[in-house]
Amino acid sequence: MQVSSMHFKRQASANLGNEKLQHALEKLQTKFVDGRAAAIAELPNFEELRSAAVEIRDRTLHRLDAYLVRFEQAASARGAVVHWAESAADVNRLVVEIARQHGVRKAIKSKSMVTEECALNDYLTNNGVEVLETDLGEYILQLAQEPPSHIVAPVVHKSKEDIADLFEKKHGRVRTTQIAALCREAREVLRPGFLAADLGISGANFIVAETGSVLIVTNEGNGRLTTTLPRVHIAITGIEKVVPTLEDATTLLRLLPRSATGQSITNYVSILTGVKGPNESDGPEHFHIILLDNGRSRLLGSELQAMLRCIRCGACMNHCPVYQNIGGHAYGWVYPGPMGSVLTPNFVGLENALDLPNASTFCGECAVVCPVKIPLPDLMRHLRRRQFERRLRSWPERVALRSWSWLAQRPRLYAIGTRIIARVLRIFAGGKNNLRFIPGLSAWTKDRNMPAPAGRTFRDLYRSRHRQ
């Protein structure tokens, strides 16, 4: 996926003015925010579960290398082949190699954000492998040639009318806005694709070290078809997705759908272990698992390590008031919202995503709802520190900050400076007690007034009162 995170401000502004998008984003509150609240209210021990999840994730990250090797051994013992990919390009090369090795012409995919990191679809198409997305949201995006705007609900930015228009244009059928009919239509179009494919590509929500299993949660059933119908299955995921045991995975599973979509459990939970056995009728003959680093190991042992706990539920973006107003595309890469504001700079470079760690009011709601207690505001703050230290912030910003702290360390001068500002702004404000414009603060005053200062500072008033 092309990185356009440097255009965050422009993209965000455009999205603020996009009425259709604004309407579509209203779904976040009812569907995801209220849904999650109801789902966790059912749990008597939600906080204990969160603590248990943190413990699992931290324990795994502490010995990540060992758990990954154990996973490789267990998966290999079941007939799967584990590949290690350092970069997104490695993933693409490996997938094409595997496709060629097995004479694959047609591939189907279930939803995978990691393959979005790699822009795998374009690479496969350019290398002669036809690829069809089978998750409804991803299929819609493939038709529309758009990137996802949300990691769980990739098409949340579209209305059913948008989708009806798209289907009419691409499928050449009678237009309908009935959701059930749209789903049926997609199913009918996709079904031949499932049957014709030689290769199924999926992601993984977790991989289990003790059994070598790949665990996938889905709601549409396409994941099962993708991973069992074609003769070759490639599962692609990040190295941080490993959990030690199936029991650990089930603990995390109690949190993931509840945090993501407000479901107590997804419609399907698939645990895929090894290739089709001699007496089994289902499953792939060849099972490849590609484990991607792509900058993840850089986070290990750093101040940002907690980010690797992430189980990709999307609760942080659903609850982020910034995301709720601008949508996912504004963030300019695969992962939007608070988690993206930490991950994107790590993956594409701090200097290529300067706005993202700053695009937060630090309201803290993301950290409150995160099922694995990632202190997202602290991590964004740390990235701001790195930006400042690497002199990546603009000189007016640096001068303003330094001037403020210089002045605030000199109380006498500070008292004079604030006295002047309070008086001058008071005079400019006139009778309405409000300023419509302040030089240098047009970003504030463009859409807001600035309430005028009282005219005298507290320190001056306090001193004169206490003299009396």
Add this chain to the structure above:
Amino acid sequence: MPSSAKDLRVGLFVTCLVDLMRPCIGFATLKLLRAAGCAVVVPANQTCCGQPGYNSGDVPAAKALALKFLQEFDGCDYIVAPSGSCAGMIRVHYAALFKDDPAFTDNYRRLTEHVYELTDFLVNIVKLEDMPGDFSGTLTYHDSCSGLRELNVQAQPRALLARMPGVTLIEMREPATCCGFGGTFSIKFGDISARMADKKCQHIVETGAVGIVAGDLGCLLNIEGRLRRRGDWQTKVWHIAEVLAAGDDLCK
């Protein structure tokens, strides 16, 4: 630690915004602390807690201001600020800012643990029952983010308002959703910030309350600024201290 409120030496941290923009809030805070029987000290050289630098990545600037703050308030039993944001900065973030830095002594650590947001202090430390203010009218309360999520300030302001016979509280939709201020965020991303403020204003106006009340002046400037730009000159915007201590003597 002294046992009754009367013996408490309480440092008032006015905060830079209140000092510059609305000193009335500082005097209201003073009145409330004195009503609770505290001996209030107001260090004359106080300026800023260092939060702008801290949240913008300028660690040396934040540390310099934090040390200045700690030196000025050293010796207080408690420090109270009419702001969850500033109180949270000191109580929650100073320890992280000074991680492994010997300049942050055990004495300073204890001091930061005794920093309180005003309503939290009035309810949980001095247990003020009778509000000195004479305010009456309908109000809606906005939960400012740092106070709510860093200091757990949610029930306290509502409890204090409930102790004022003339006040009727009408809850707005999503009272805990950020108003969009976010310090430098409001300038770096002015249009996103204003949109968030606009939604907050909508929720406020829907309640039909005479005024919106909150515990942080940053939020109040943002909300009032947006209300007025929307053409709403009716809805009043108050800091909670101004309501709890309301009276003719306050802002002369």
